[in-house]
Amino acid sequence: MAISDLPADLPADLLGGHRQALAGCAATGRLPDRETIEAYRAAGVRAAELGVPLRTLVDQALAAGEDLPSQAQLLPALRRAVSALMAGYEGAQLAAIRREDDARRQFVDDLLQGRAERLAERAEHFGLRLAESYVVAVARGLRDGEQDRIERELIARFGSHNVLVAVRDELLVCVVPGSLPAAVGEFTHHVRARFPPGWRVGVGRPHRGPGGVVTSYREAAQALELADRLGLRLDVVKAADLLVFPVLLRDRGAIEDLVTSVLDPLLRARGGHEPLLETLEAVFASHGNQSAAARRLGVSARAVTYRLERIRRLTGFSPDDPTQRFTLETAVLGARLLDWPQGFATSG
Template sequence: MFHDLHPCRHPDLPARLRDETERATAVVLERVLEEIPLYRTLDPVQLADVRETVRIGYEATLELWAAGRLAAPEQLPPFRDNGATRAAEGRPLPLVLRAYRVSGLGIYDYVVDHPEVRLDPEEERNFARLTMAFVDQLSNEVTLGYVETTGQLANQQGRARREFLEDLLAGRLLGAAEVDERASTLGLVLPRSPRLIVAAPRLGDGSGLVDHARIALRELDRSHQADDDTPFRLQLITRGQLVLIDQAADPAHVRRALDAAGLTGVVLTVENLVDLAGAYQQARHVHEYLRTAVVSAGTVVAGDEASLLAVLAKARGDALTKPATSAILGDLLTPAHAVLLETLDAYFLTGNSVSAAHRLGVHAQTMRYRLKRIREITGRDPGLGWDRFLLETALRLSDRPDRVT
């Protein structure tokens, strides 16, 4: 489109206009500030940087006009660097590109409206085409530098946030002041009572944790949008679990998000991020217990539920637990009675024999026979209050290889 550019027909004109660089820069800069009000809020150092960019652009435009060509590749890196600088400053790319367009138009108007410049229509058109093409060239370079730096900054920021969460989970931060300082350097405003979420796919689900996590995060974002809230979040995938520190307006949102993603999870409110390490250990152990003990398929537990399960999870590893559970369940723990143990599991999960039979895909009569055998072997009736409590507690604390999922 711009291959037919030609050198200025007045060889001395670009050089004469270059002698007015300082005045032209001031005029064009004033136009930028007038048309882009946000630039008026820049600090003196930033404003001086913009002025220098305008000055370089003005001189380069005159040089190219004299030569009748666009910028050579070796002339473009400074403008790509300019895009990188603007990205690092956090200045929006559309605003930066608009400043370049306004500057280009300002340079064009300064030249063609100059009282000592008389351009015929063809030369004026040539200068307009060159200015437009040069601005397009610079915009492309600025965009490349901006996008490249933005990606690098995002990667660095993401890495720094992951390291921050890892340190919190490991208890490597010694006090509130250190936590606040690290958060401040990452641009994070810590919520008063964030929620710790530890989640993983349901037992037996062979799909990847990353895919489940992506769905959960998307659903959590939707809940924040519904609350017109900006989410605070730190996230990490470790030890086969998704770990989140999330500011959720409603615990029910977390439950729905994890359920939609096919995850089991433990949700704890953390009053002080300094104490996150202890809460994380509790949540992780409860979650492992939740999945293997099959309290309820796809369960998300929070608050007091998690605290109670923490007690059970701890008791499961106690030296006294195995003898106690073996005494109550007896021969049900032997491989020969694995079907009866599965039946007991289903009975406790569903709450009655009819639903348990449906869950296992067996006839009601078969279910009744199996419950009878359980009573004969253990001497306890799973339908009676105290016996049910003992049998289910022993079942949840037992260390058996095959579990209903």
């Protein structure tokens, strides 16, 4: 078969010299030399870059030796030639995939940092419509090698245009359309299955545009931080459920004054303030049910009643009174947020 007989989707010069090289190997019984093998590898790379199907490339490489003499001597040389073509082709494909992955992750990193350079153009390449609302979920406790697996599984279900996954600040970050809440659930499912104990997922609220992605990411990361500071036991924390806490922190002076005014008397309690603070947290978490609070604490209901009476005597506030309960609960939340009393310069 002559090179000019090659199909239209295979450039005429792609396997140029291939038939002659095979004929030489058939005549001498020698295998292709290193230079020839490298030429085959380069041809495989070029075929991949041109989008020539691998099957077409291999078929034509094999067909070039069909009518040559000494087929038995030709077979080892043909095998080496095809192997080099495939190695070049597959290497080029792998390199292209890695470049695409690197570009994708760089895009996500730029997006989360709010770097606006060519964001719209790059977003279009990845199938994102930045005018829409997006939600960001972050997971803590990432183990090496899990990012790629989780990303592949999410893309397999929801499509590459609906999911962006990256690692930032030691968090696994997932960006999905706000109209696709199932993707956040699926992300959490894979984190639960693959991360070691101690994992936690934070979920931001949906926001529009590139700036909205940054906002949702910051909300998700802040939700994790608040959950730690408040000692929450939730595996999944949503920024939408914690909106009161950023409000509290906006006026640190006021919340510090509230905490010290209400809770500083507990520092004089025999046995320390911590058991009393934990009792208040358990009562609030149990919606005022003292028996349920006792079960949470692992103590008797009588012990809870006794502690609440001590709190009332020391502070003058009782969780049984609706107004006082709100003041106490806000003070306890502020204490956890601001690491009272260690985080206060002037605790009495």
